[in-house]
Amino acid sequence: MADVAIVGFAQAPNVRATPGTTNGVEMLVPIFAEVFERTGLSKKDIGFWCSGSSDYLAGRAFSFIAAVDAIGAFPPIHESHVEMDAAWALYEAWLKIRMGEVDTALVYGFGKSSAGHLRRVLALQLDPYLVAPLWPDSVSIAGIQARLGIDAGLWSEKDLAEVAARSRADAVRNPHAQLSGHVEVTDLLDAPFVADPLRAHDIAPITDGAAAIVLASAERARDLVERPAVIAGIEHRVDSPVLGARDLTRSPSTEAAGRAIGVDGVEVAELHAPFTHQELILREALGLDDQVRINPSGGVLVGNPMFAAGLARIGEAATQILTGQARKTLAHATSGPALQQNLVCVMETRD
Amino acid sequence: MIASAAEAETPLSAPLNVGFDYTRSVGPILGRFVNGLRERRIEGIRGSDGRVHVPPVEYDPVTAAPLCEFVSVGTEGTVVSWSWMAEPLEGQPLQRAFAWALILLDGADTALLHAVDAGTPEKIHTGQRVRVRWADEPVGHIRDIAYFVAADAPEDSEPSPVPPPVAKREDRAPVSMVITPVHLSYQHSVSAEESRYLRGLAEGKLIGQRCPACEKVYIPPRGACPTDGVPTSEEVELPDTGIVTTFCIVNVPFLGQRIKPPYVAAYILLDGADIAFLHLVLGCDAADVRMGLRVRAAWKPRDEWWTTLENIDHFEPTGEPDVPYESFANHL
Numbered sequence: 001m002a003d004v005a006i007v008g009f010a011q012a013p014n015v016r017a018t019p020g021t022t023n024g025v026e027m028l029v030p031i032f033a034e035v036f037e038r039t040g041l042s043k044k045d046i047g048f049w050c051s052g053s054s055d056y057l058a059g060r061a062f063s064f065i066a067a068v069d070a071i072g073a074f075p076p077i078h079e080s081h082v083e084m085d086a087a088w089a090l091y092e093a094w095l096k097i098r099m100g101e102v103d104t105a106l107v108y109g110f111g112k113s114s115a116g117h118l119r120r121v122l123a124l125q126l127d128p129y130l131v132a133p134l135w136p137d138s139v140s141i142a143g144i145q146a147r148l149g150i151d152a153g154l155w156s157e158k159d160l161a162e163v164a165a166r167s168r169a170d171a172v173r174n175p176h177a178q179l180s181g182h183v184e185v186t187d188l189l190d191a192p193f194v195a196d197p198l199r200a201h202d203i204a205p206i207t208d209g210a211a212a213i214v215l216a217s218a219e220r221a222r223d224l225v226e227r228p229a230v231i232a233g234i235e236h237r238v239d240s241p242v243l244g245a246r247d248l249t250r251s252p253s254t255e256a257a258g259r260a261i262g263v264d265g266v267e268v269a270e271l272h273a274p275f276t277h278q279e280l281i282l283r284e285a286l287g288l289d290d291q292v293r294i295n296p297s298g299g300v301l302v303g304n305p306m307f308a309a310g311l312a313r314i315g316e317a318a319t320q321i322l323t324g325q326a327r328k329t330l331a332h333a334t335s336g337p338a339l340q341q342n343l344v345c346v347m348e349t350r351d
Numbered sequence: 352m353i354a355s356a357a358e359a360e361t362p363l364s365a366p367l368n369v370g371f372d373y374t375r376s377v378g379p380i381l382g383r384f385v386n387g388l389r390e391r392r393i394e395g396i397r398g399s400d401g402r403v404h405v406p407p408v409e410y411d412p413v414t415a416a417p418l419c420e421f422v423s424v425g426t427e428g429t430v431v432s433w434s435w436m437a438e439p440l441e442g443q444p445l446q447r448a449f450a451w452a453l454i455l456l457d458g459a460d461t462a463l464l465h466a467v468d469a470g471t472p473e474k475i476h477t478g479q480r481v482r483v484r485w486a487d488e489p490v491g492h493i494r495d496i497a498y499f500v501a502a503d504a505p506e507d508s509e510p511s512p513v514p515p516p517v518a519k520r521e522d523r524a525p526v527s528m529v530i531t532p533v534h535l536s537y538q539h540s541v542s543a544e545e546s547r548y549l550r551g552l553a554e555g556k557l558i559g560q561r562c563p564a565c566e567k568v569y570i571p572p573r574g575a576c577p578t579d580g581v582p583t584s585e586e587v588e589l590p591d592t593g594i595v596t597t598f599c600i601v602n603v604p605f606l607g608q609r610i611k612p613p614y615v616a617a618y619i620l621l622d623g624a625d626i627a628f629l630h631l632v633l634g635c636d637a638a639d640v641r642m643g644l645r646v647r648a649a650w651k652p653r654d655e656w657w658t659t660l661e662n663i664d665h666f667e668p669t670g671e672p673d674v675p676y677e678s679f680a681n682h683l
Binding site: 019020021022025026028029032043056059060068069070071072073074114115116117119120121123124128129130131132133134135136137139140141142143144145146147148151193194195196197198240242243244245248 | 361362364367369373375377381384404405406408412431432433434435436437440441442443444451452453455461462463464465466472477492493494515529531533535536537538539540541542543564573574575576577578579580581582
């Protein structure tokens with residue numbers, strides 16, 4: 001089966017609110033142009049299109065259909081959609097190329113979280129019979145998860161603030177970041193709780209944004225860019241939806257996905273951790289030691305466009321290879337409450 | 352240029368509130384659980400490994416075996432973890448500050464997520480004993496557990512929150528459906544191009560835009576031409592005359608219908624436009640509407656105009672000769 005490589009990545013600025021529509025067209029048109037310019041491809045060269053977005057976030061039915069306008073889908077295109085982070089759309093596109101059906105694909109994700117009330121919208125991803133009717137919000141559930149680790153001595157509030165401070169400092173070099181700057185851990189810890197035990201710095205901001213990635217068969221990729229990021233492995237796993245039946249201080253699904261690929265020799269990892277403590281859970285689950293550079297982009301704590309942020313992690317990790325800064329990188333994407341579902345992708349350069 | 356003036360204007364937006372009562376059948380396992388709640392009892396289910404799951408699960412999370420051995424558990428339990436909800440959100444179990452908690456009920460091996468009415472964060476801790484505060488009128492729904500309170504708290508006398516709606520069923524029949532109302536609020540925006548069009552309508556103008564690539568004139572204009580993927584740009588003011596490309600005669604009454612059937616819903620192609628839009632054709636017998644019929648907009652009185660195509664009440668025949676099919680064949 002054909003190997004698959006990432007040959008282009010672009011993302012919209014991560015911002016608190018855009019004036020645009022919830023179908024993302026205004027954010028997608030410029031980033032499609034950007035990936036085409038970087039790869040020398042045009043829409044006619046794309047064999048398969050796949051997107052990730054959510055109607056609940058958009059507040060309208062079939063919002064992803066309106067987004068297809070951004071492609072200019074005439075003559076008719078080969079297209080699909082997942083109601084998940086677009087990292088899972090990338091998985092679908094990866095399969096299409098592996099199976100030899102197409103040799104190029106463009107994957108995109110978008111979300112305008114500012115249109116609605118994100119904490120309430122995310123309650124609707126919970127069990128609809130016995131949990132969602134209580135409207136438990138995403139931040140509160142993460143707070144319960146964070147306290148389990150604090151009580152067990154796995155991390156402290158200071159450990160969490162250190163994750164936030166490092167992320168914001170790294171984001172100073174990320175022009176797309178929503179938050180960035182040099183902050184002192186002690187100052188962060190002086191801030192009031194938002195959802196005790198979580199403070200504002202522990203929680204990814206609410207962000208509007210979009211991301212796009214171009215994939216090609218490894219053979220085709222060589223003609224497009226100098227250093228394609230070849231996907232060495234991509235796996236995803238899911239844990240039980242029953243929050244009370246999981247050990248929330250671990251991520252068995254991430255462990256299983258990482259083990260199935262093998263993460264030895266990874267130099268850089270981009271982890272999709274919308275809460276500070278979740279980065280610590282993910283590092284443990286993937287066995288990433290201090291030698292691995294974590295989230296040089298700043299991660300999603302500095303900008304978290306729903307349904308695009310996981311895809312953007314893959315894009316950031318791929319960029320490390322495309323630009324020659326690293327030879328082997330890892331990206332992780334998550335979906336669902338408290339790291340329920342996890343995808344791990346390892347990319348490498350091939351000489 | 353007009354296009355740059357359009358960009359300078361903030362796109363129009365308006366509140367959009369959507370709601371739906373989700374009605375779900377509960378089946379035998381969750382059904383027994385919610386019917387137990389109605390009698391102020393809590394039942395879990397024994398998993399393949401002997402653990403008691405509360406709430407019950409239909410299939411074992413490890414072995415996937417169907418489960419059937421129900422186990423009664425206590426209405427008191429222990430807080431496993433919690434977080435503080437300082438400003439409750441719409442729909443949550445309490446509308447004053449409270450704690451979300453995972454609660455391990457006595458006799459259970461998995462924890463239940465629910466609310467604890469603790470008052471302040473100082474009054475809750477991991478390991479705390481809590482008990483169920485039942486709804487005053489249990490209906491067979493997870494919200495029959497109104498919330499939890501400290502195990503040693505005095506009985507509270509204030510009324511519990513309003514119960515969720517109940518599905519109709521036979522007298523004395525068990526609950527087989529649960530209803531959960533979901534209401535969400537959005538601020539819905541239209542694109543910059545659509546905003547130009549809507550603001551034009553408020554002044555009685557029909558503003559389209561031409562795609563710079565295929566040169567088709569769209570009304571409404573588009574954030575991206577569906578054929579070329581680029582925003583429409585050059586502004587084109589269109590007349591309020593055009594033709595019927597295709598149409599249907601509505602004979603069926605439906606909820607919210609504002610006109611008595613039969614009437615005609617038609618695609619109207621304005622003179623100079625390349626994309627038709629849907630509108631009404633009135634002012635003649637429904638049987639007299641034809642493909643190629645020349646029509647003109649019938650505007651509402653000027654003082655009723657705002658940013659909507661409803662400013663045009665309907666289209667009506669001009670009396671001019673029909674246009675030949677070939678002239679609009681490419682617009683169907």
